[in-house]
Amino acid sequence: MWGLFILVFLLTKLKKIGKFSYFKEVGSQAIQDITQRIDRACKLFFRNLKHKIRTAPPSFKKIRKYKSFTLKQAxxxxxxxxxxxxxxxxxxYFKSRDIEGIVKTITIKRDTLGDIYLYFVCExxxxxxxxxxxxxxxxxxGLKQFLTASDNExxxxxxxxxxxxxDIKKANRILSRKK
Structure with a gap:
């Protein structure tokens, strides 16, 4: 817990340095979520070391390769x-379904094609x-039977x-006649 507090404290200092001015473009809660992700990754790494599970230390991505960020209240x-x-x-944005309840957090994700998705966490x-x-x-x-269940369904x-x-054969015939 103290590690997380120190990270948040250091981020406020880093915002004042010109090299890290891009921290001001994203809300403070998104930056805090990043520190929480770093904290979780470090805790998982040390837990895996303790239990002798093969693991690698957390790695850090360049800012342009970051795929998502989370906004909480503001x-x-x-x-x-x-x-x-x-x-x-x-x-x-395109809404795939109605939002029910009170929205708690929004996560904005970018996939490998560059498409952006909004994830709403609601209460x-x-x-x-x-x-x-x-x-x-x-x-x-199976290969012949798609799913074989133990209860015979x-x-x-x-x-x-x-x-x-x-339909594919017909489309191929039409395509082969075209020049």
């Missing part, structure tokens, strides 16, 4: 019409409890290619 605002405001700049009043039956089942992936392979084989 630095963002949801607006109407699928618009989010981050650091006084508005962005339009809801629902307590979903799954019914426990005490039964378990094992599955085996087998699942056949979807065979998407065979379903569309005629």
């Amino acid at each position: 630095g963002w605002k949801l607006l109407k019409g699928n618009i989010i405001e981050i650091n006084k700049q508005k962005y339009k 809801t009043n629902e307590n979903k409890v799954l019914a426990r039956t005490g039964k378990s089942v094992g599955y085996d992936f 087998d699942i056949k392979a979807p065979l998407f290619f065979k379903q569309n084989a005629n």
